Amino acid sequence: MKEQEIIDYLKSKGEIFDFIAGADLNKFEGNQYALINQDSSIFKLVSVKKGKRKEMVTDSKGKKTEKSIEVIDDYDTVKTFDLHNTANVEVDKFAVSRLYTFDNGEVIRINEKFNEFDSYLSSQNVSSSLKERKWYRKILGFRSATPWKMILATLFTMAILFLLFDLATESSAEKDTRIAAEKKEKADAEKLIKDAEKQKAKDEAAEKARKEEEKKLAAQEAEKQKQEKAANAKTYASDFAPITEMQIGNIDTHWDNLWKATFDGVSNGTMDNFTAYTNMVDLSKKYDGLKDSLNNMETPEYFDDKDRELLEKYKDNMSTMLSTRQEGIEKAKEVFDSNKLTPSDVEEIKSKGKLSESFMMQGLSALTELNSNYGHEYKKSE
Structure with a gap:
């Protein structure tokens, strides 16, 4: 369990402190902590009771698994230390802990954060003195005067001494064998390095x-694509572009010869309503033929997805433009048939004309982009 979790828990229970340090009453008990408040001469030693709780945890793949979580169930105060009447403390240093014996007889073992605890004692005007030991008590294993530790330290030290003695009394034959083995190991290592360098150069x-x-x-692929692009551009210019140029040319020609000419003739009195009506019927039929031409256009095999999208946009907008114009043509036929033109008729015909122009501009925009993809410039059909 992380220290911060313990700190958060104790503070949630109303405890006031600046830091905690693992500690015990020289009994080597776990889960005990000294709660130190820098501004107070009183500090506590508490025991934290930990337990386990099972929780469902969802991993990165969304799979749920049951996981055991360590939690704090409770805590209690083991002892309270008051430094008001304490002037001195004797410090006994060990490998991983320090034993503090106060002049009032109280004892506490601090297992971490020694500098912080020493600083706290100093701030409370408690002077410290280091416990003096005989020379042999300074050897690792003899400092605590614990029999089993002293025996283990003695055995370990003797083993080291025997090993050093054995190395120092190595025979000439053993020395030659060792040197030969070391030379062989060095040669093998050098060979491995050379082999690795050769393999690296080879790789x-x-x-x-x-x-x-x-x-x-x-x-080669770039050259192939360049040649294919040139061939496709040539095919586009010779086979596909003339079709669209003829369609646009016919749209303009039929519009000028039948729509504009009809309304100009009716306006200046050179064309009667019967002829005007016949022209509208003829114009609508020609537009039907143009729509069939658009719908029956085959998509070249060399077109990519973007080209196909532009072609469909051209066909859809041009067909919609022709249909919108035909709606205006039908209104014009009604006017010529009844020989009666009202303001609302004029407005409706103009509205259809403007709407058809917007569809035509979108269709021509798509065709212009398609021509650009193949380096083709529009040529007006003769």
Whole structure:
């Protein structure tokens, strides 16, 4: 369990402190902590009771698993220390802990954060003195005067001494054997290094050759695509572009010859209503033919997805434009048939004309982009 979780729990229970340190009453008990408040001469030693709780945890893949979580169930105060009447403390240093014996006889073992605890004692005007030991009590294992530790330390020290003695009294034959073995190990290591360097050079050469081959293939593919693009542009200019140019040319021609000419003739009195009506019927039929031409256009095999999208946009907008114009043509036929033109008729015909122009501009925009993809400039059909 993380220290911060313990701190948060104790503070949630109303405890006031600046830091905590693992500690005990020289009994080597776990889960005990000294709660230190820098501004107070009183500090506590508390025991935290931990337990386990099972929770459902969801991993990154959304899978739920049951996980055991360590939690704090409760805590209690083991002892309260008051430094009001304490002037001195004797400090006994061990490998991983320090034993503090106050002049009032109270004892506490601090297992971490020694500097912080010493600083706290100093702030409370408690002077410290280091416990003096005989020379042999300074040896690791003899400092605590614990029999089993002293026996274990003695055995370990003797083993080290025997090993050093054995090395120092190595025979000539053993020395020669050891030196020969060391030379062999060195030679084997040098051979491994050389083999690794050769393999590295071989791998680098293979990688260089692979990259050069990839570069060569990329250049060949680029040249192939360039040639295909040139061939496609040529086919586009000779087979596809003339169809769209003829369609646009016919749209303009039929509009000028039948729509504009009819309304100009009716306006200046050179054309009667019967002829005007016949022209509207003829114009609508020609537009039907143009719509069939658009719908029956085949998509070239060399078109990519973007080209196909532009072609469909051209066809849809131009067909919609023709249908919108035909709606205006039908209104014009009613006017010529009844020989009666009202303001609302004029407004409706103009509205259809403007709407059809917007569809035509969108269709021509798509065609212009399509022509640009193949380096083709629009040529007006003769």
